[in-house]
Amino acid sequence: MTAIDARQLDQVPEKPVERMLQNMKDYTAMSFELIWQRQAILLSATILTGYFFDFFNALLFYSCILICEGQDLILARRVARLRPDQRKAIFESLAWILLNTVLHSTAICLYAISVALAQPSGGHFTPLFFLFAAALFAAMNNHQIVWAMILRLTMYGISFMVIVVEDIWVERPDLSSELWLHFFTVVFVMYFLIDCAFVFLRLYRTNLAQLEKLREEHERTKAAYIAKSQFVSTVSHELRTPLTSIKGSLDLINSGAIGEVPEKMQGLVDMASKNSQRLASLINDILDIQKMEAGEMVYRIRTVDVCAIVQEAISSNLGYASAHKVTIEQDCPDEGDLYISADASRLIQVLSNMISNAAKFSSEGSRVTVGCRRTDTGIRIYVKDRGIGIPPGSRDKVFDRFSQIDSSDERHAGGTGLGMNISREIVEHFGGIIDYESEVGVGSVFYVEFPEVRKVPDPATA
CATH class of the missing domain: 3.30.565.10 (Histidine kinase-like ATPase, C-terminal domain)
Structure with missing residues (x-):
C-alpha cells in the first residue's frame, strides 16, 4: 500500500476521500469506545474454553487478540489526527485497518475451529455460540467500513460452515439426523447476521446523509449570516455619513446661526430634525446589535x-x-x-x-x-x-x-x-x-x- 502512486491518489474526488476518512474515524472511535466490552467477552470465552479444553491454546489465542487490540488503538490515534488532504496516509491507514481486521478475525476463527475439533460430532454449542457472538458484534459495530464488515462476516461464515460440514463429512448422516438440523440452523443464523449487518449499514448511511445535509445547511447559513452582517455594517456606515451632514445642517438652522427661520418653515425644520435624530438612533442601535452578534462590542469596565x-x-x-x-x-x-x-x-x-x-x-x-x-x-x-x-x-x-x-x-x-x-x-x-x-x-x-x-x-x- 505504501507504493500507491501519488498521481492515482490525486485523481480520487475530494468528497469520497472526505467520506472515507469520516467512516474510518467513526470506525476507530467505535472500536476505541467498545474496547473494554470486547475484552470482557473475549476474556470470558478464553477462560471458559481454557478451563474445559486446552489452556495453552486459549492463552495463545488471547495473546494474539491482545496484539490485534493494541494495533487497533495505535490505528485509532493515527486516524484521529488525519486530515482530508493527507490522501496517501488515509489509504495506508485503511489498508492497515483491513489487515488488522483479517488478523483479528483469523485468530477468532482458528480458535473456534480448534475448540470444535476437540469435541465430538454434534456437540459444538460453545464454539458456534462464540462465532455467533463475534459475528453479531461485527454486524452491529463494523458497518462504518463496509469492507471490514464483509471480511469479518465472510470469515465467520466460513468458520460456521467448516464446523458443521466437517461433522456431516465425517459422520455421513441421514437427512433426519440432528447434524443436518445444525447445518440448516447455521444457514439461518448466517442469513440473520447478514440482514442485521445491512440494517445497521442503512441506518449509519442515513445518519451520515442527514449530517451532511445539516453541515451544508450550516455552511450556507453561516455564509448568509456573514453576508448579512457585512451588508448591514456597510449600509449603516454609508447612511451615517450623509445623515451626519443633514443633521448638522438642521442643527445650524435651528440654532439661528444662518439667520432667523421663517415661521412657516419652523415646523418643517423641527420635523426634519426630529426624524434625523430618530434615524441616527436607529443606525446606532443597528450597529450596536451587529457588534454584539459579532462579539466586537468593546467594554471598558x-x-x-x-x-x-x-x-x-x-x-x-x-x-x-x-x-x-x-x-x-x-x-x-x-x-x-x-x-x-x-x-x-x-x-x-x-x-x-x-x-x-x-x-x-x-x-x-x-x-x-x-x-x-x-x-x-x-x-x-x-x-x-x-x-x-x-x-x-x-x-x-x-x-x-x-x-x-x-x-x-x-x-x-x-x-x-x-x-x-x-x-x-x-x-x-x-x-x-x-x-x-x-x-x-x-x-x-x-x-x-x-x-x-x-x-x-x-x-x-x-
Whole structure:
C-alpha cells in the first residue's frame, strides 16, 4: 500500500476521500469506545474454553487478540489526527485497518475451529455460540467500513460452515439426523447476521446523509449570516455619513446661526430634525446589535459611582424629557457611596433607553423618577414613570428586537424596538439583571441590579 502512486491518489474526488476518512474515524472511535466490552467477552470465552479444553491454546489465542487490540488503538490515534488532504496516509491507514481486521478475525476463527475439533460430532454449542457472538458484534459495530464488515462476516461464515460440514463429512448422516438440523440452523443464523449487518449499514448511511445535509445547511447559513452582517455594517456606515451632514445642517438652522427661520418653515425644520435624530438612533442601535452578534462590542469596565452615573444620565436626557413635556427627578441616597463594576458610557446608554421610554409613554405634565439604592442583593438603579403601564404577559416583547407592546403605541411614541434588547445584552455582560414591574394605568418601574463593589473608584473614571 505504501507504493500507491501519488498521481492515482490525486485523481480520487475530494468528497469520497472526505467520506472515507469520516467512516474510518467513526470506525476507530467505535472500536476505541467498545474496547473494554470486547475484552470482557473475549476474556470470558478464553477462560471458559481454557478451563474445559486446552489452556495453552486459549492463552495463545488471547495473546494474539491482545496484539490485534493494541494495533487497533495505535490505528485509532493515527486516524484521529488525519486530515482530508493527507490522501496517501488515509489509504495506508485503511489498508492497515483491513489487515488488522483479517488478523483479528483469523485468530477468532482458528480458535473456534480448534475448540470444535476437540469435541465430538454434534456437540459444538460453545464454539458456534462464540462465532455467533463475534459475528453479531461485527454486524452491529463494523458497518462504518463496509469492507471490514464483509471480511469479518465472510470469515465467520466460513468458520460456521467448516464446523458443521466437517461433522456431516465425517459422520455421513441421514437427512433426519440432528447434524443436518445444525447445518440448516447455521444457514439461518448466517442469513440473520447478514440482514442485521445491512440494517445497521442503512441506518449509519442515513445518519451520515442527514449530517451532511445539516453541515451544508450550516455552511450556507453561516455564509448568509456573514453576508448579512457585512451588508448591514456597510449600509449603516454609508447612511451615517450623509445623515451626519443633514443633521448638522438642521442643527445650524435651528440654532439661528444662518439667520432667523421663517415661521412657516419652523415646523418643517423641527420635523426634519426630529426624524434625523430618530434615524441616527436607529443606525446606532443597528450597529450596536451587529457588534454584539459579532462579539466586537468593546467594554471598558471600571469601578463607577452609581449616583454620578444617575446624575449624568438625567442631564443628558433633560432635553428629550422637555420635548415630551415630562419632568425628571432624582432619587439617590444622600450619603452616596454606591459603587459597581461597569462601563460608564454603556451604563448611561442603558439608563437613557429606560428614561426615553419612560418619557415617551408618560402623559404630559407627569414626572419620571430616576434613582438608585442599596438592596440585599446589590445596587439597584431604577426609572419610574406614571404612564400607561405594560399589560401582563408582555415581558418577552419588551426585551425582543424590533418589538413594541402595541402597534398604536409604536406609531404614537416612535422608537426602533432595539433599545431594551441592547440594554439587556449590556447589563448581562456586566453580570447584572434588568427587569421591570408594571401595572396598567398606573405606571412602570424599570430597573437594573448589579453586585456592589465596596471600594472607592478611580477619580478619572468617576
